[in-house]
Every structure is written in C-alpha cells, then in structure tokens.
Amino acid sequence: MAESPSAKKKREGIEETHGTPGAQGNGGSDGDSFPLAELRVRKVLRESARDKTIFLHGQVNGVSGDGTDAVVILEKTPFQEENISDLLKRHTKLQLQMTNDIYSTYLLYPPPQLNEIKTTVVYPATEKHLQKYLRQEVYLIRETGEDYKNISLPFIQSQSFSIQWVYNILEKKAEADRIIYENPNPSDGFVLIPDFKWNQKQLDDLYLIAISHHREIKSLRDLTSEHLPLLRNILEEGKGAILKHFAVAGSQLRIYLHYQPSYYHLHVHFTALSYDAPGCSVERAHLLSDVIDNLELDSQYYQKRALTFPLRADEALLKKFQEAGKA
Amino acid sequence: MAESPSAKKKREGIEETHGTPGAQGNGGSDGDSFPLAELRVRKVLRESARDKTIFLHGQVNGVSGDGTDAVVILEKTPFQEENISDLLKRHTKLQLQMTNDIYSTYLLYPPPQLNEIKTTVVYPATEKHLQKYLRQEVYLIRETGEDYKNISLPFIQSQSFSIQWVYNILEKKAEADRIIYENPNPSDGFVLIPDFKWNQKQLDDLYLIAISHHREIKSLRDLTSEHLPLLRNILEEGKGAILKHFAVAGSQLRIYLHYQPSYYHLHVHFTALSYDAPGCSVERAHLLSDVIDNLELDSQYYQKRALTFPLRADEALLKKFQEAGKA
Numbered sequence: 001m002a003e004s005p006s007a008k009k010k011r012e013g014i015e016e017t018h019g020t021p022g023a024q025g026n027g028g029s030d031g032d033s034f035p036l037a038e039l040r041v042r043k044v045l046r047e048s049a050r051d052k053t054i055f056l057h058g059q060v061n062g063v064s065g066d067g068t069d070a071v072v073i074l075e076k077t078p079f080q081e082e083n084i085s086d087l088l089k090r091h092t093k094l095q096l097q098m099t100n101d102i103y104s105t106y107l108l109y110p111p112p113q114l115n116e117i118k119t120t121v122v123y124p125a126t127e128k129h130l131q132k133y134l135r136q137e138v139y140l141i142r143e144t145g146e147d148y149k150n151i152s153l154p155f156i157q158s159q160s161f162s163i164q165w166v167y168n169i170l171e172k173k174a175e176a177d178r179i180i181y182e183n184p185n186p187s188d189g190f191v192l193i194p195d196f197k198w199n200q201k202q203l204d205d206l207y208l209i210a211i212s213h214h215r216e217i218k219s220l221r222d223l224t225s226e227h228l229p230l231l232r233n234i235l236e237e238g239k240g241a242i243l244k245h246f247a248v249a250g251s252q253l254r255i256y257l258h259y260q261p262s263y264y265h266l267h268v269h270f271t272a273l274s275y276d277a278p279g280c281s282v283e284r285a286h287l288l289s290d291v292i293d294n295l296e297l298d299s300q301y302y303q304k305r306a307l308t309f310p311l312r313a314d315e316a317l318l319k320k321f322q323e324a325g326k327a
Numbered sequence: 328m329a330e331s332p333s334a335k336k337k338r339e340g341i342e343e344t345h346g347t348p349g350a351q352g353n354g355g356s357d358g359d360s361f362p363l364a365e366l367r368v369r370k371v372l373r374e375s376a377r378d379k380t381i382f383l384h385g386q387v388n389g390v391s392g393d394g395t396d397a398v399v400i401l402e403k404t405p406f407q408e409e410n411i412s413d414l415l416k417r418h419t420k421l422q423l424q425m426t427n428d429i430y431s432t433y434l435l436y437p438p439p440q441l442n443e444i445k446t447t448v449v450y451p452a453t454e455k456h457l458q459k460y461l462r463q464e465v466y467l468i469r470e471t472g473e474d475y476k477n478i479s480l481p482f483i484q485s486q487s488f489s490i491q492w493v494y495n496i497l498e499k500k501a502e503a504d505r506i507i508y509e510n511p512n513p514s515d516g517f518v519l520i521p522d523f524k525w526n527q528k529q530l531d532d533l534y535l536i537a538i539s540h541h542r543e544i545k546s547l548r549d550l551t552s553e554h555l556p557l558l559r560n561i562l563e564e565g566k567g568a569i570l571k572h573f574a575v576a577g578s579q580l581r582i583y584l585h586y587q588p589s590y591y592h593l594h595v596h597f598t599a600l601s602y603d604a605p606g607c608s609v610e611r612a613h614l615l616s617d618v619i620d621n622l623e624l625d626s627q628y629y630q631k632r633a634l635t636f637p638l639r640a641d642e643a644l645l646k647k648f649q650e651a652g653k654a
Contacts, residue, residue, distance in 0.1 A: 034431060037416045049405035050603075052379045056411065074414070074435070076403040076442075078376035084383065087401070089364045092439040094446075104361060106446040108401070112419040112436035115403075115444070119421075119433040138600050139578045142616060165428045174427040196432065205376030251466045251654065256609055273465050273610065273637060276377045276603075282583055282612035283600065287635055289469060297632075298624075305624075308614055310600060327578065 034121055046135040052076035055133040070123040071133055077118050080201050087114050136312035141321055144306045148221055151320050166265050181241035188230045189213040192241055206272040210234045217266035220259045225299035234268050235288050256285040260309050283310050361448055373462030379403035382460040397450040404445055414441050463639040468648055471633045475548055478647050493592045508568035515556045516540040519568055533599040537561045544593035547586045552626035561595050562615050583612040587636050610637050
C-alpha cells in the first residue's frame with residue numbers, strides 16, 4: 001500500500017511505544033476468568049448504529065447459581081491501514097448486494113483475526129453502573145455559582161463513587177505500563193495515559209487523559225489562578241509528549257475538560273481533532289486554552305460564572321435541580 | 328472527518344432504490360466479477376474511527392495491464408440484537424487486554440458470518456470521485472484579537488462571498504413561507520427559519536437558524552454589550568417560538584454561534600440537544616448563554632480574547648495564518 005512517510009512514521013511511533021498486545025495491568029483480578037460465554041443477556045441498555053456499539057446488561061451465574069450483574073460493551077474497531085490489503089484479499093466470502101451503473105455494494109466476511117470486537121466488561125456491576133449506561137432523555141442545566149454551592153456541591157459530597165482506580169494509576173498500582181508521560185510534581189504534575197476508549201492501533205481516534213497529581217481539585221469549578229502552573233504544564237507537556245510518542249502536532253489536538261466530569265478528580269481530555277469524540281460538544285466541553293485565558297482574566301471566573309451542562313433524566317443531580325425549581 | 332450530508336444521502340439513496348439483497352440493477356456490469364482481491368490499494372482517501380469506515384482509492388489491472396481507478400468504501404455494520412448471544416458464545420478467541428478493579432477489556436474474534444463488512448465499490452471511478460471522498464487535514468488556529476485585526480479581518484474583507492440569499496430571506500424575497508417566527512425590529516430583531524439540513528419530518532435532528540436583522544455584525548468578534556438586547560431576544564424568543572411550533576422545550580435545545588461562521592452575517596444555531604449535529608464541537612461552537620454572560624462581564628470580551636477554530640488544509644485563511652507564522 002502506498003503510504004505517506006509521516007503516516008508510516010506515526011504508525012511506527014505507536015508500535016515502538018506499545019509493542020505488547022495483551023499486556024495486563026497489574027492491579028486487578030485475572031480477567032481471563034470472566035465467563036463471557038456464560039453471560040445471559042438481560043437487556044440492551046443502549047446502542048448506536050453510527051458508532052457500531054452496543055451496551056448490554058448481562059448476568060453470570062455463580063457456582064451457587066445466583067446471578068451477578070455485568071455490563072458488557074461491544075464496539076467494532078476502526079479499520080487499520082496495515083490490514084486493509086489482507087482484508088480485501090483474504091475474505092472468506094464476498095456477497096453481492098446490489099449493482100447500479102458504476103456503483104455496487106457487497107457484504108464481505110473477513111477471517112476472525114482481521115475483524116475483532118473490542119469488549120469492555122464491568123463485573124460485578126452495581127445498579128448505578130446499569131443506570132449509567134442506560135439510554136435516557138437529556139436536559140440542559142444552567143448552573144450559577146450559587147447553584148453550585150447550594151445544589152451541586154452538597155450532592156457531589158454526598159456521593160461515594162470510588163475513584164480508587166484513579167489513585168491506582170497515580171500510585172503505579174495499576175496500568176503503570178500504559179503511562180505515556182509523567183510530571184511527578186505533587187501539586188503541578190500529572191500522568192498522561194491512553195483513555196480506555198482508544199486501542200492505540202490507529203491515530204484517527206487518538207484519546208489520552210491527563211490526570212492531575214493534585215487530589216483536591218474536583219472539577220472546573222474549583223480552578224483558580226493558583227492552578228495555572230498545573231494547567232499550563234498539562235497543556236504544554238501533554239502536547240509535547242503526544243508529539244514525541246505519536247507524531248501528532250498540538251494543532252491537531254482538541255484539549256478540553258468536561259463539566260460536569262464523570263469523576264471528580266481533575267483530568268483533561270486530549271483527542272484527535274479529526275475525531276468526532278463523544279463528549280466534545282459545546283454543552284459539555286471546555287477548551288483548556290480558554291480555561292487558562294479565563295483564569296488569567298479573573299481568578300474567580302469559574303466560581304462566579306454560570307456553567308451549562310447536560311443531565312440525563314435518571315441522574316439524581318437533575319432531581320436536585322428540579323426540587324430547587326431550577327430545571 | 329464525517330461524510331458530507333449530501334454524499335451520505337446519495338449513498339443511502341442508492342440503497343433505498345435497490346432494497347433486494349443480491350438483486351442487480353440493469354445498468355452495470357456483473358458485480359460478481361469485480362476483482363476485489365486484485366485491487367491494489369493506492370491511498371486511504373478518508374477514514375472515520377468513530378463511524379468505523381474507511382474510503383480507499385484502488386486500482387485494478389485490466390486484461391491489457393493498465394490500471395483502472397476504483398473507490399472502495401468499507402464500513403463495519405451495526406450490531407444486530409438477535410445475533411448478540413451467538414457473538415458472545417461462538418467467538419473463536421477472546422484475548423484479555425487489560426484489567427483494573429472491576430473493569431476489564433478484551434478483543435473478541437467472532438466467526439466471519441457474524442461480523443460482516445459493508446463494502447461499496449465505485450468502479451470505474453473518475454478523478455472527481457476520488458476528490459469527492461478525499462479528506463482534508465484540519466488544524467486548530469488560536470486567533471488573538473490582534474491576529475483577527477491583522478490577518479482574519481483583511482482576509483474576510485477581501486472575499487466577495489455573496490450573502491444575497493440572507494438578504495432575500497430578511498426581505499421576504501425568498502423562503503418567506505418557511506419563516507417560523509420574526510421580530511421585525513431592525514437592530515434587535517431576527518428571523519427564525521428551519522435550516523436546510525433539517526427536513527422537519529422528525530424532531531430528533533431539529534435544526535433552525537436565527538438570522539439577525541442587524542446587518543453590520545459579521546461574527547462573534549463584532550459583538551459588544553450594545554448587542555445584548557438582540558442576543559437576549561434571539562435566546563428567549565427563539566426558545567419560545569420553538570416550544571410553540573414544535574413542542575420542544577428550551578432545556579432540550581443547544582443554542583450556539585459558530586466561529587468562524589460559514590457566512591459573515593450574525594446568525595445563531597438551534598439544534599436538538601440529543602442530535603449530534605455537525606459543527607457543535609467545542610472547537611467551533613459558542614453557547615449563546617455563555618456569549619451573553621461574557622459580554623455582561625466585559626463589553627470588549629470578544630475583541631480581546633483569543634478564539635480557537637479549525638481550518639481545513641485547503642482553506643485560504645489557513646495560508647494567511649501560515650504566512651504570518653501563526654500556524
């Protein structure tokens with residue numbers, strides 16, 4: 001296949017850094033033992049025909065015969081340039097669907113090793129996990145600084161969603177081999193790690209997360225000018241590390257925070273600009289460059305300003321806003 | 328990059344017309360004979376990691392040995408609920424990728440018949456077909472207030488893109504029957520009209536545009552606190568009109584401006600929150616509520632602040648930034 005030198009370099013960059021498929025993190029139980037074949041599918045929680053994903057609620061019968069809940073997420077994987085020729089040549093069957101003038105469509109059945117499915121398992125799963133993945137109506141909230149203090153913050157503090165997995169990463173108790181870059185400073189440093197959603201095999205859907213070593217910043221709302229050194233480190237060193245490891249320039253990265261975040265420990269998303277990443281819409285994402293500029297303008301910008309975010313119908317925080325007559 | 332709506336519509340149009348699997352149209356050669364295995368891949372024209380699609384430029388050697396161009400589009404297919412249990416039980420291999428706490432990821436290799444790839448062939452393809460599917464690289468620009476004055480504004484003024492079609496709407500010379508709502512005030516009024524991309528047949532992809540009667544506001548960059556009455560009218564009256572005509576509440580609308588806009592006459596986008604509308608990403612969209620709050624904070628906010636936006640490699644404005652050493 002004709003391939004541009006830069007594309008080739010990019011690919012090799014990935015492979016150099018992450019040469020061990022199947023490598024295991026070192027913080028968990030033996031994943032091989034999850035009995036996928038014995039999973040009984042109870043319900044489709046959500047699916048996307050566009051993304052080629054499906055979210056399942058399943059149950060696994062234990063030795064005692066009782067069912068334990070699991071969430072299983074299946075996602076077809078993006079095409080990999082280096083496998084395309086094999087895919088075209090080594091298909092097991094090619095079935096003509098229709099033909100009209102110069103256009104024709106087929107179903108192509110590739111050999112299994114060229115067409116894997118990414119499978120994510122949450123097991124055992126709680127009711128909260130099941131709700132998290134269930135499709136729901138979505139509403140916009142416009143939260144003032146006062147609303148945050150009176151409604152959102154007490155709610156967040158009352159929740160006990162564990163972020164042990166974040167501390168596992170920061171302390172190298174899990175996923176240590178996946179770390180791309182680290183600035184170890186406890187207040188201004190961070191760890192850069194590929195997001196679970198990215199398989200690192202192609203750059204089109206590049207997705208990394210910078211996780212702050214500072215543990216007292218819950219979200220955008222807590223940021224003041226005192227955090228500018230941390231934010232600038234994440235922006236500049238994060239871009240530098242991605243350029244070095246993946247040969248992707250900073251001008252081709254979308255670098256942003258979520259508000260509300262999915263977990264309350266400061267982290268920043270790095271996605272390929274050409275990748276229409278989930279959660280990069282204007283109602284949830286805040287460009288890190290804008291955040292820095294706003295904090296330079298006014299240290300209290302994110303304490304004072306109203307912030308918009310979407311909430312699903314089943315989210316408890318929506319109920320709190322409704323009870324307060326604010327939604 | 329996402330496929331253009333027209334390209335998508337065109338492809339889907341083909342399928343609608345030829346719904347019988349295996350049926351052949353009567354205008355083409357025998358599709359069975361397209362020698363897919365002999366295709367030499369010359370170039371990846373475009374790919375989408377999110378959609379799991381890839382667009383290829385290939386060549387097939389004829390009997391005479393000369394290469395004929397083809398476009399081949401591969402797209403992984405959405406999951407089908409009825410096959411899910413088979414997929415989980417009858418996989419050929421399940422490879423553990425990583426495990427951390429209750430989360431684990433695997434690669435699952437299903438048997439070929441449960442994991443087909445939709446393949447669309449355009450053959451023979453002309454240069455026009457190749458260009459149509461070729462993707463452009465996209466770069467982020469961070470434009471300071473000075474950059475706007477020195478680079479972007481002179482460029483915009485040098486362009487002579489006609490916006491007569493906008494004036495035709497405002498003056499009821501065209502599309503008058505499509506107007507949903509109007510506030511006729513020449514400085515604080517606007518016209519609300521469905522966007523061309525929305526067929527108005529379902530609410531899932533609701534898309535309307537508010538076009539300002541004020542003609543001297545090119546974009547976000549021109550807005551000051553003097554325009555707050557106009558912006559508040561668009562926000563409040565726009566939401567009211569959409570609730571009245573389409574029974575969609577304001578809390579289910581994403582209301583935003585583009586920067587850069589696609590035409591330099593102030594307009595505001597209203598899209599269904601649940602609709603993943605093109606152009607609603609954080610690097611291009613600005614929530615109208617945020618714009619209003621920022622102008623209340625500082626009348627000159629949008630003259631002073633750096634603004635980020637994406638430009639495609641073939642756009643003339645990118646060249647201007649490159650010449651100025653700013654991209």
